[in-house]
Amino acid sequence: MLSRQISTQRLLLRRFSVEDVQDVYEYANDREWQRFLPVPSPYTLEDAEKFVASTLLRDWSEGPKFAVCLDAKVVGETNIRFSAGHRIGEVGYSIARSLWGRGLVTEATRGVIAESFRVYPQLVRVRAAADAANVGSLRVMEKLGMTHEGTLRSNMFYKGQLSDAAMYAVLRDEWEANA
Ligand SMILES: CC(C)(COP(=O)(O)OP(=O)(O)OC[C@H]1O[C@@H](n2cnc3c(N)ncnc32)[C@H](O)[C@@H]1OP(=O)(O)O)[C@@H](O)C(=O)NCCC(=O)NCCS
Numbered sequence: 001m002l003s004r005q006i007s008t009q010r011l012l013l014r015r016f017s018v019e020d021v022q023d024v025y026e027y028a029n030d031r032e033w034q035r036f037l038p039v040p041s042p043y044t045l046e047d048a049e050k051f052v053a054s055t056l057l058r059d060w061s062e063g064p065k066f067a068v069c070l071d072a073k074v075v076g077e078t079n080i081r082f083s084a085g086h087r088i089g090e091v092g093y094s095i096a097r098s099l100w101g102r103g104l105v106t107e108a109t110r111g112v113i114a115e116s117f118r119v120y121p122q123l124v125r126v127r128a129a130a131d132a133a134n135v136g137s138l139r140v141m142e143k144l145g146m147t148h149e150g151t152l153r154s155n156m157f158y159k160g161q162l163s164d165a166a167m168y169a170v171l172r173d174e175w176e177a178n179a
Pocket of ligand 1: 129
């Protein structure tokens with residue numbers, strides 16, 4: 001099982017707690033942050049409560065979801081969901097708009113992927129998907145050393161419209177070669 005706390009150069013990744021609701025609301029109550037996510041818009045305090053509750057109900061061994069903390073404040077989240085007996089993982093991430101472009105999501109997600117490859121020797125592949133128009137997320141996947149494996153046309157539906165999903169992945173040997 002992944003550790004419940006991971007430290008990276010600038011960040012602390014840890015389990016969410018009920019005290020994090022206000023912090024989540026602050027960064028999620030932002031139309032730009034919501035743009036490529038299947039989340040309610042407008043985003044209410046109750047939505048933040050439901051989100052935090054859902055993270056607490058997740059099975060940590062199958063799908064750890066970390067609160068990303070900068071200077072003791074929760075500013076985003078990063079997660080991995082395992083399948084096929086921990087042979088495959090899929091990561092997801094987000095961070096407050098005021099912090100975009102500082103490499104923080106790449107740093108946080110890199111920490112989670114590294115820990116996942118370390119803890120699960122059978123893990124061979126970590127993938128991620130993003131709306132093909134989400135340029136920042138495409139760049140994060142590239143910086144994580146992932147390869148663009150293809151784009152699934154009209155594969156996502158949210159905010160009343162269909163969009164293409166860009167699929168990326170990194171294999172264990174590629175990750176280790178880059179480490
Ligand atoms: C996408 C997101 C996670 C990126 O987080 P971040 O901390 O800014 O990511 P990083 O700083 O590690 O990397 C972002 C990269 O994209 C680039 N980028 C961001 N927006 C861009 C744009 N519109 N055009 C070109 N490049 C862009 C940045 O310059 C940076 O690249 P660089 O390091 O080579 O300069 C963040 O914007 C976010 O939380 N968005 C809302 C939630 C979301 O969309 N999550 C992803 C769902 S798949």
